Amino acid sequence: xxxxxxxxxxxENSILIQWPxxxxxxxxxxxxxxxKSIENYYNKVIVEIISSYHSMLICYxxxxxxxxxxxxALKSLYNxxxxxxxxxxxxxxxxxxxxTTRAPDLIDFSKKKSLSIEQVISLHTTxxxxxxxxxxxxxxxxxxxxxxxxxxxxxxxPVREVKKGSVAIGGNQTGVYPIHSPGGWHVIGQSPIxxxxxxxxTPCFVSAGDKIxxxxxxxxxxxxxxxxxxxxxxxxxxxxx
Amino acid sequence: MKGIVxxxxxxxxxxxxxxxxxxxxxxxxPKSGPMDEVAFGFANLLLGNDENCACxxxxxxxxxxxxxxxxxxxxxxxxxxxxLNDDKIEMYRQVEVEKNDILxxxxxxxxxxxxxxxxxxxxxxxxxxxxxxxTSITQNATLKKHDKVxxxxxxxxxxxxxxxxxxxxxxxxxHLDVYRGMEFDLLSNDQKDFLFNTEFSISNIRNRxxxxxxxxxKNTLPSIITSPVLPGTIxxxxxxxxxxxxxxxxxxxxxxxxxxxxxxxxxxxxxxRTNETIQFKLIDx
Numbered sequence: 001x002x003x004x005x006x007x008x009x010x011x012e013n014s015i016l017i018q019w020p021x022x023x024x025x026x027x028x029x030x031x032x033x034x035x036k037s038i039e040n041y042y043n044k045v046i047v048e049i050i051s052s053y054h055s056m057l058i059c060y061x062x063x064x065x066x067x068x069x070x071x072x073a074l075k076s077l078y079n080x081x082x083x084x085x086x087x088x089x090x091x092x093x094x095x096x097x098x099x100t101t102r103a104p105d106l107i108d109f110s111k112k113k114s115l116s117i118e119q120v121i122s123l124h125t126t127x128x129x130x131x132x133x134x135x136x137x138x139x140x141x142x143x144x145x146x147x148x149x150x151x152x153x154x155x156x157x158p159v160r161e162v163k164k165g166s167v168a169i170g171g172n173q174t175g176v177y178p179i180h181s182p183g184g185w186h187v188i189g190q191s192p193i194x195x196x197x198x199x200x201x202t203p204c205f206v207s208a209g210d211k212i213x214x215x216x217x218x219x220x221x222x223x224x225x226x227x228x229x230x231x232x233x234x235x236x237x238x239x240x241x
Numbered sequence: 242m243k244g245i246v247x248x249x250x251x252x253x254x255x256x257x258x259x260x261x262x263x264x265x266x267x268x269x270x271p272k273s274g275p276m277d278e279v280a281f282g283f284a285n286l287l288l289g290n291d292e293n294c295a296c297x298x299x300x301x302x303x304x305x306x307x308x309x310x311x312x313x314x315x316x317x318x319x320x321x322x323x324x325l326n327d328d329k330i331e332m333y334r335q336v337e338v339e340k341n342d343i344l345x346x347x348x349x350x351x352x353x354x355x356x357x358x359x360x361x362x363x364x365x366x367x368x369x370x371x372x373x374x375x376t377s378i379t380q381n382a383t384l385k386k387h388d389k390v391x392x393x394x395x396x397x398x399x400x401x402x403x404x405x406x407x408x409x410x411x412x413x414x415x416h417l418d419v420y421r422g423m424e425f426d427l428l429s430n431d432q433k434d435f436l437f438n439t440e441f442s443i444s445n446i447r448n449r450x451x452x453x454x455x456x457x458x459k460n461t462l463p464s465i466i467t468s469p470v471l472p473g474t475i476x477x478x479x480x481x482x483x484x485x486x487x488x489x490x491x492x493x494x495x496x497x498x499x500x501x502x503x504x505x506x507x508x509x510x511x512x513x514r515t516n517e518t519i520q521f522k523l524i525d526x
Binding site for chain 1: 263264265266267268269270271272368369376377378379420423465466467468469471473491492493501503504526
């Protein structure tokens, strides 16, 4: 699948490539494939590619001398490759404890949505979410696929500290706070998993294009996993789809 | 052999910075690095260091440092009266430090950010290929009293005579060069006129992530789908605030990106104090 792409000069040493302004799985696949070919082809002259829903920013080591010849090189790279499935899709099953003691906003959230807590849990654990990209905080992934019945505008005033591991909903999005942070989303659950570890070469195991499923766990299981993580005795393994 | 510098007084928002983290945006990790790359670069240049060597960055109120071994240092950035023990020392040149010397500096006279460079750079822990401080990535977000930072001991140098005399820059820094931002074309002509014919001033809402401008621009633009941003990107919020993203900014944002500061203008705006005025000057690539 090929898209009409726009190329724009962003700064002295960067070019923005834009797909149609939509949040769409096909765009994500196409973007990640193009990103991979740019990384392979330009590994010496490009220092960073920042990707998001429908655009990516290519940052070069040096100032771009001739924008038009850079763009035409990028375009011919896009047109010369047929999109193929590069890697198998990975699914991560993330344990989440949806308990009122661990999730400060769960009761309030269910009341505002006129749903029972069981319904909230069921609606949140059913979908297979897609990771579009990471941003906002180190290790924070933007997910697509939240059920419309769970959409709720974010809080008017953000809370000073949302706990690490908080599973939350803001507007039409859901995600997990990988570190303690101020935040305005409604916390409906708590995951014991470490989503960001700066001591590892790959500080976050989740990457753009992965799938996520939330699995409801009991309080005792939360404590068990938490202890195993502390003792270095727990590893989350992906399922290859 | 490693020496140790002890932080006797931490100063304000004092951090360690090298040129920052590259290649980690896919994990949502900010780039970081010195607020004023020019002043930072001079510190390493004058010491004959590699350009990525880590310096101490301070804000308005400098730290007091004690060195337990000989080395060379260089002070750059915001202008301050500096002393090694009781002797006044010059900025922008190499200074020999002896065992147990204490470096102290007064609250700076102009600008905001100053740098202490050291022979071969401060040797604090590396996290994700950089020593730049950032909450959740390095152990500390700022240097604290009694912290100890290692450095490479050095007895004298053959090349200690280079120095720099900087021109009075205050007037040169009034106009900041900007490029059109990704959503610039969505602005009305009135909004564009306002952007380039208004004297803007720096608000007191500022840190290493972003600087907010006091004056507001009447905004009619909707939010955008969350998209990449860089240091120097100027965002327009729904309430009309102009937010200038700086070195510790997030990798993506959802507000329209109306302007992009030139690489040099990012260093210039970093050094502006609260209520200092600026004007944006549109340039082409």
